[in-house]
Amino acid sequence: MFNPIRLSLLITFLSFFFIFSSCTETVEPDITEPETPNPSSEIYTGNICFKRSDCNYIVMCLNDSGYVLIDDYFDACEEGDMVEIKLNKFGYKVAYNLTQNKNIKIYVDNLEFSEDIALEKWEEACQTNNLYKEKGVVCFKNPTCDYIIVCLDNGKYSVVKDYANICEEGDILIGRFEDLGIDYVYNITQNKTFSINVNNLEISETTAREEQEDACQKNELYKDRGTICFKSTICDYMIVCLDNGYYSVIKEYTNTSQEGDILVGEFQGIGDDYAYNITQETNIEINIKTWQPSERRAMEEWEDVCKNNDELLQNGTVCLKTSNCDYMIICLDNGYYSLTKDYHDICQEGDLILGKFTDNNFEEAYNFTRSRTIRIYVEATDNIENNAVEKWNEKCD
Numbered sequence: 001m002f003n004p005i006r007l008s009l010l011i012t013f014l015s016f017f018f019i020f021s022s023c024t025e026t027v028e029p030d031i032t033e034p035e036t037p038n039p040s041s042e043i044y045t046g047n048i049c050f051k052r053s054d055c056n057y058i059v060m061c062l063n064d065s066g067y068v069l070i071d072d073y074f075d076a077c078e079e080g081d082m083v084e085i086k087l088n089k090f091g092y093k094v095a096y097n098l099t100q101n102k103n104i105k106i107y108v109d110n111l112e113f114s115e116d117i118a119l120e121k122w123e124e125a126c127q128t129n130n131l132y133k134e135k136g137v138v139c140f141k142n143p144t145c146d147y148i149i150v151c152l153d154n155g156k157y158s159v160v161k162d163y164a165n166i167c168e169e170g171d172i173l174i175g176r177f178e179d180l181g182i183d184y185v186y187n188i189t190q191n192k193t194f195s196i197n198v199n200n201l202e203i204s205e206t207t208a209r210e211e212q213e214d215a216c217q218k219n220e221l222y223k224d225r226g227t228i229c230f231k232s233t234i235c236d237y238m239i240v241c242l243d244n245g246y247y248s249v250i251k252e253y254t255n256t257s258q259e260g261d262i263l264v265g266e267f268q269g270i271g272d273d274y275a276y277n278i279t280q281e282t283n284i285e286i287n288i289k290t291w292q293p294s295e296r297r298a299m300e301e302w303e304d305v306c307k308n309n310d311e312l313l314q315n316g317t318v319c320l321k322t323s324n325c326d327y328m329i330i331c332l333d334n335g336y337y338s339l340t341k342d343y344h345d346i347c348q349e350g351d352l353i354l355g356k357f358t359d360n361n362f363e364e365a366y367n368f369t370r371s372r373t374i375r376i377y378v379e380a381t382d383n384i385e386n387n388a389v390e391k392w393n394e395k396c397d
Helices: 004-024 115-128 205-218 295-309 385-396
Strands: 043-052 055-062 067-072 082-086 091-097 102-112 134-140 147-152 157-162 172-175 181-187 192-202 224-231 237-242 247-252 262-265 271-277 282-292 313-321 327-332 337-342 352-356 361-367 372-382
Touching (some): 067 115, 082 102, 205 262, 237 295, 313 337
Antiparallel strands (some): 067 102, 082 091, 224 237, 337 372
16 A cells, blocks of 8 residues: 655655765766877976086086086076976077076087986087187276277287176186187176177287277267367366267266367267266266257357256346456346456456356356356345445445
C-alpha cells in the first residue's frame, strides 16, 4: 500500500545525497600543454658569472647551463647581475638587467655549452679585441664641446670625440687612440667603458689644439667665435661681437673676461651655457640674454637688461656743466636732479649717462655719448631743480 510518509523521507534522502555528491566531486583543472618556444623570439635569463675591469667582455651563465659571451659596451653590468636577452641571433641588441632595473646595450658574440670553452673564448676576446692598447690622460677639455685631447704616454696627442661627454680633465684612459674612427675606450679614473671617435693623432700639442678647435667649430655644440667688444664695470653683462656679424649680449658669472678677449661658444641661443675664453685659456659660465644683427640694437638690449637686473641703475642727461668746474647736474629720467662730481672731467652738457645716483657714494657710470665708463661721486639728489642748482653753485664758486 502506498505510504506518503515513506515517499517523503525517500525524496528528502535522495536530495541530500545528490547535494553532497555535487560538493565532493573532484573537478579536473583544464591544463593546456605549453607550445614549444619559438627560437626566434625566446628570451633567456642568466647571471653575469665572469667579468674583469680591464675588459668589456663578460660571460653570462644561462639557467640551462649555457654560456654567452657578451660585449658590454657601457660597462654597465656587475658580476652576479641577472640579465634577460634574446638569443635568436648574434650581434648588436638591447638586453634588460633585472638586478639594476635598466636596459643595457650589448653585442652577443658567442654561445657555448662548456664553461672551459666559454672562458677560453672570453680570454681570447679580451686579448685580441685590442680595445686597450694605448694609455693617456685627458689633458684638455671644455664643456662647450665634446671633443677632448688625450695626451698619450708615448708623447703623442689624440683628438677624440667623447660621445657620452663623461670625461674630465685628468682622467686616465686606455684604448686605441692611434686608429681613426669610432671605437670604445676604458676610463680608469671613472671605471667606465664609453664610445669615442678618434678624429686626429698629432705629435705637437699646438697642432692638436688647433685641430680640436677646428673640430669644435664644425660641431653644433661649439660653432660661434667672437671678441668681447663692450664691457663696463657698472653691469655684469657684456657684448660679444661675433665673427658672423652678429652681436650677443651675455652675462659672465665669474666676471673674469676683459674687453678684447676672444671667445668660442654657442652665442646665438638663449639661456645658461658655457664658452671658452681663448685669450685666457679658461672655461667660463655664461648666460646668453639675446643676440642682435646691429651694434645699436645690442647696446639698447644691454642697457635694458642692466636696468632690469639692478633697480638702482638710472638713465640721465648732463643738463648743467661748465668747463671751470668738475661738478655737474644730471637730469635723471625719473624726474630727479643729481649733483655729481666728474672725477676725470670727461662729461659735457647733453651727454647721456647710465649709473647709480645714490647720495654720498663713489660710483662708476657709463657715458653713452663718449662710449666709456666714468668715475663719479654723487653729492646729492633732489627732486627740485632750483635746489640742485643752488648746491652746484656752492661747489663751483
